[in-house]
Amino acid sequence: MxxxxxxxxxxxxxxxxxxxxxxxxxxxxxxxxxxxxxxxxxxxxxxxxxxxxxxxxxxxxxxxxTVAALIDEQILCVHGGLSPDIKTLDQIRTIERNQEIPHKGAFCDLVWSDPEDVDTWAISPRGAGWLFGAKVTNEFVHINNLKLICRAHQLVHEGYKFMFDEKLVTVWSAPNYCYRCGNIASIMVFKDVNTREPKLFRAVPDSERVIPPRTTTPYFL
Known part of the structure; x- marks a missing residue:
């Protein structure tokens, strides 16, 4: 995940x-x-x-x-996207993880960046991370011998979205985001690096939601 x-x-x-x-x-x-x-x-x-x-x-x-993960050495899983400071997977491995996410730098970019229809890099409207395009994605995939970059971080109403000649996919797993978006969610299942299948699901109907009790649970006292 x-x-x-x-x-x-x-x-x-x-x-x-x-x-x-x-x-x-x-x-x-x-x-x-x-x-x-x-x-x-x-x-x-x-x-x-x-x-x-x-x-x-x-x-x-x-x-x-961890900041990122590899599936069979060929599928990179990351929350946000790429960074202009990261050219190889080994550079990701050197990031000091035991810290809060910083406001700038490679670690921040991996969490906050988004794919977009831009030439290379562009300033992100989020105020953190970058917007990166197909050229950047293709270069990173080629240099690191990857087949796919999997990421989340952006609402996709259909649950998932492929970009850049299917070199990158956004997988969104929160149905009816914030209880008002009405979106479908998905989980991407990989049988191997060449076989992937999105599993789509919707939010639980309001009639089936469980309202948490107001009584205090003493477990963490």
């Missing part, structure tokens, strides 16, 4: 589920960069557990998750 985004009433629960999948012997889960609405998570943890301890544990886990 290369992108985790949770803006809902169950942030801490979603985090625990994802971490448990990583520890499972039957599921291999690539946790690359978790993006989470920490303000929502803090409020939720204080409401559910009566203090911020669970929130602190979550943020410590986030600071240790």
């Amino acid at each position: 290369f992108g985790y985004l949770c803006v809902c009433m169950h942030v801490s629960l979603c985090v625990c589920v994802c971490v448990s999948l990583c520890l499972s012997v039957s599921v291999y889960c690539l946790c690359v960069c978790f993006c989470v609405c920490l303000c929502v998570c803090l409020y939720e943890c204080q409401t559910k557990y009566g203090n911020a301890n669970a929130w602190r544990y979550c943020t410590k886990v986030f600071d240790m998750l």
